[in-house]
Amino acid sequence: MSSTAPGAVSVRGLGLRYGAARILDDVGFEVAPGEVLALLGPSGCGKTTLLQLVAGLLAPTAGTIQIMGATVADASGAAFVPPEARGLGMVFQDYALWPHMSVAANVAFPLEMRGVPAAERRMRVAMALERVGLGAMAGRRPSELSGGQQQRVALARAIVAEPPLVLFDEPLSNLDPELREAMVAEIGTLVGQLGLTAIYVTHDRAEAFALADKVAVMRAGRIAQLAAPETLIGSPASAEVAEFLNLGCVLPADRADAEWRIAGTTMSLGDGGPEGRTAQTLLPGRSIRLGPVEEGRPHADVLRTRFRGDGYLLTLRICGTAFEIQVPSPHRANVGDVVGLFCPPQDLRWFASATA
Ligand SMILES: Nc1ncnc2c1ncn2[C@@H]1O[C@H](COP(=O)(O)OP(=O)(O)OP(=O)(O)O)[C@@H](O)[C@H]1O
Secondary structure (H helix, E strand, O other): OOOOOOOOEEEEEEEEEEOOEEEEEEEEEEEOOOOEEEEEOOOOOOHHHHHHHHHOOOOOOEEEEEEOOEEEEEOOOOEEOOHHHHOOEEEEOOOOOOOOOOHHHHHHHHHHHOOOOHHHHHHHHHHHHHHOOOHHHOOOOHHHOOHHHHHHHHHHHHHOOOOOOEEEEOOOOOOOHHHHHHHHHHHHHHHHHHOOOEEEEEOOHHHHHHHOOEEEEEEOOEEEEEEOHHHHHHOOOOHHHHHHOOOEEEEEEEEEOOEEEEOOOOOEOOOOOOOOOEEEEEEEHHHOEEEOOOOOOOEEEEEEEEEOOOOEEEEEEEOOOOOEEEEEEOOOOOOOOEEEEEOOHHHOEEEEOOOO
């Protein structure tokens, strides 16, 4: 796609304030047609607020939102298209189904809103229910379905009118972990088959990485990094992002002559890193190999060991510091063991010091 083609969604300089409180600040992103963007971040970072702005449930106090090239919100007052006129599909955490209506009537609702004739409605509802594996449940009430089935109904309702954009707000958080994993796979298949353009809000890294082409990591009302999942893992933009993604242990480092030393110990990680006398370095859990304790290498105490089926997950405390790291290991280790840590220098990620 050429860089000048209009995005399915284009958000620029978006902000929302409630009085003096800045809930969102200078948020910008593009979603290309057929792309899935995940908004990932801890509770309270503004994910849902951002989704509600795109949906038209809130109006921004700064910036613009375009959907398929049309401006649907402009804080300067030039435009505000109400939610029902944006024609988007939405899937919420609590399913938001009408209890007094049948499954088929729930799914038919967006088509009714668009004035689609009854015969075509019936056909499209049947197709949408078939797609989510609920063809046989059309006549039931939502209360006669399991949580997973109810969320499939919501999914069918979100796609039945073939909207230009589907918004997902933590759709799986009410389901138990096993079902959640199965539903992630189902949503991924559906999104792929239908070529859906979507924005998917979650605080679950695995869910975001499994479903999204791009992930916006949000912190305190801003996008801290927006990148493909592989880039986030390999090149987190800041110590904050690395910590939120649980990529390993971020340690303060001091330059001593030609070497870096960590947390005031004599551990040396070799040369490299940014300019200046202090920095932070990410020791990525997935790059660490365990071995014997050796002079001049970091070592760690084993705090916990957990069997995972394919090996062990060890929780280690680095060299008498307060810093902990989780490291996968094919071998069992005992609580209290001291192990040497080996990390290829090229796998370390360096960040400017927090206090710099
Ligand atoms: N009507 C409101 N008035 C004032 N502050 C609000 C209002 N609605 C939300 N907030 C605040 O805005 C911030 C962002 O809320 P939002 O629900 O978008 O976060 P979130 O990342 O979706 O969190 P969660 O995962 O817990 O839903 C929070 O600090 C919240 O307290």
